[in-house]
Amino acid sequence: MNKFGVPIPTIRRLPSYLRVLQEAAKESKEYISGTVIANALQLEPIQVRKDLAMTGITGRPGVGFVVKDLILAIESFLGWHNTHDAIIIGAGSLGDALAGYEGFGEYGLNIVAAFDNNPLKIGKQLHGKTIFHIDQMIDLVGRMHILIAILTVPGHVAQDAANLAVMAGIKGLWNFTPTKLEVPGHIIVEKVDLAASLAVLSKKLERDFHSL
Amino acid sequence: MNKFGVPIPTIRRLPSYLRVLQEAAKESKEYISGTVIANALQLEPIQVRKDLAMTGITGRPGVGFVVKDLILAIESFLGWHNTHDAIIIGAGSLGDALAGYEGFGEYGLNIVAAFDNNPLKIGKQLHGKTIFHIDQMIDLVGRMHILIAILTVPGHVAQDAANLAVMAGIKGLWNFTPTKLEVPGHIIVEKVDLAASLAVLSKKLERDFHSL
DNA sequence: TAGATTGTTAATCGATTAACAATC
């Protein structure tokens, strides 16, 4: 086990289970087995069972898991049972895309405001969220006790934006920029690494089509 | 070793090395050691050396690697030495963000066109790329021998869009939707899984702030 | 009872890390 208590790959798979479960709930299914979840996601049943066990839930042999309980167990395990407020830093098209992403509600994420340094954008809306000037970040984040910032600024100002967010009291940075951020030890950074993702795609394609 | 020949984590780290190397090249540094790269990225030197070895390059003991050679070795290894044309399916704000992402040039990715089914968008531009109707996809992809499609449609039409892309001859799908895609065995799918990423962030935050 | 599934314990697999001789 890692120092963290739960394998990171397990944490990453849990949301996909949630999606299957919500589908099952919609179809009014009371029980679901690890096997059924595994088939839906092309995983091994044993892996699903091991992952689910990490959330603390226990199933009924021969039957499976209570769908509703399992949903609650996963949401609670991930900290998605009550929503967390977040801000978007960078009101460009990526910020706009994320501000407009309805799915975040299910993930316990509530975007309350956006910030930018472009005077032309201040006061405008990003999918219904007001865009503030970054100078107001410290005040607003402090008063609202916001813990999460979504970084969608250009890469060359990402570090500055991160510094500002940390000064404002942000504890978690969801980093959509290509920049590797330097932050104090107690700050959590989760990077959505497009270059890494594209590298995997490229390499797999290359293997299949040596001409590529 | 996996069936694939190279550890996926290694492939994912290589682009970050590239960034450090391009910085070093900009500063006209001729050599760089694995140790220096490791420090810049907060990794272990041995891991960097192991990763670099996978690209086939060999360094000089006591000195390091030739920066220019190393850049070429990584780019070539990832298939980024010559660009691949790609299309964007879904001309929403996420598609717009990706179409406008200048960084892709470095990653060997060239976005040539966008597709949408909204008549109001057809003929317009997405960051300089013309938006075509999805009915034209088969013709255009076929004639231009495009291998990669970037999926930025709403989740509920992602499978349809993927089917269409596959019919058109696309070999690799870069999936930005929350939908798990079902595709023929020879099609590569790389998913940018926001829910998985957010789950990791949430869980790490929860560990640090049990109140959260 | 027969069939399905869970959850535990053990085995395997793959990636990371350590140790160190060889080299510049």
Added chain:
DNA sequence: TAGATTGTTAATCGATTAACAATC
């Protein structure tokens, strides 16, 4: 020569997978 670094071989670590008794 002394110090730094590579690249190889071995050890460790962590995650996945297998096997199977217990349960419904």
